Amino acid sequence: MSYASEFSEIIECLKNNESLKVKILELIESEPIPGKVIEGEGRLEALRIILADFFNGKWTVEESIQEVEFRLPRNYSPHENNNRVFPQGWAERLLRTNISCFYNQAVLMRIIESGSSECYVDHSSAESADSNCSKNLAGRTHDASMLLDRLLKAYREGHWNKDVKIPDHPHCTHTVQPV
Numbered sequence: 406m407s408y409a410s411e412f413s414e415i416i417e418c419l420k421n422n423e424s425l426k427v428k429i430l431e432l433i434e435s436e437p438i439p440g441k442v443i444e445g446e447g448r449l450e451a452l453r454i455i456l457a458d459f460f461n462g463k464w465t466v467e468e469s470i471q472e473v474e475f476r477l478p479r480n481y482s483p484h485e486n487n488n489r490v491f492p493q494g495w496a497e498r499l500l501r502t503n504i505s506c507f508y509n510q511a512v513l514m515r516i517i518e519s520g521s522s523e524c525y526v527d528h529s530s531a532e533s534a535d536s537n538c539s540k541n542l543a544g545r546t547h548d549a550s551m552l553l554d555r556l557l558k559a560y561r562e563g564h565w566n567k568d569v570k571i572p573d574h575p576h577c578t579h580t581v582q583p584v
């Protein structure tokens with residue numbers, strides 16, 4: 406398996422896809438990661454390190470969530486009193502969103518670089534059937550450039566809109582694959 410068919414397979418797939426892992430690590434170092442949760446001294450840098458450690462297999466998702474809580478503590482944030490910036494489960498939301506973003510961005514870029522225009526999104530064993538992405542993305546092929554554009558707009562430029570995208574929400578477990 407060189408590509409994950411859902412979120413839970415990402416680390417296993419990267420064991421067999423070193424070049425994809427290298428690409429993800431390059432993106433983690435260079436891409437902007439907008440968001441109020443990571444505003445404040447050292448927080449963005451700490452998140453980049455945690456994400457790189459996760460993709461290198463150093464920590465599980467659960468351990469990485471604990472690292473986020475430990476290295477990006479709420480009480481050191483300029484927004485510490487804002488419950489909308491720090492909702493219940495904020496560390497897990499931040500971590501899972503970014504794992505999904507970086508993995509899917511790398512796969513979409515690779516698909517497009519290879520000259521292909523289509524990608525496939527499988528159903529996930531962890532999806533909720535009524536979610537937007539389960540209904541509108543899963544189980545079919547899509548234009549890879551469209552999904553990449555939407556990902557970049559939302560998660561790199563910070564312009565959120567309701568277009569269905571990958572990831573579509575913080576607990577989205579869908580992934581893109583080459584067709």
Ligand SMILES: [Zn+2]
Pocket residue numbers: 532536538539572573574576577578579
């Ligand atoms: Zn989803």
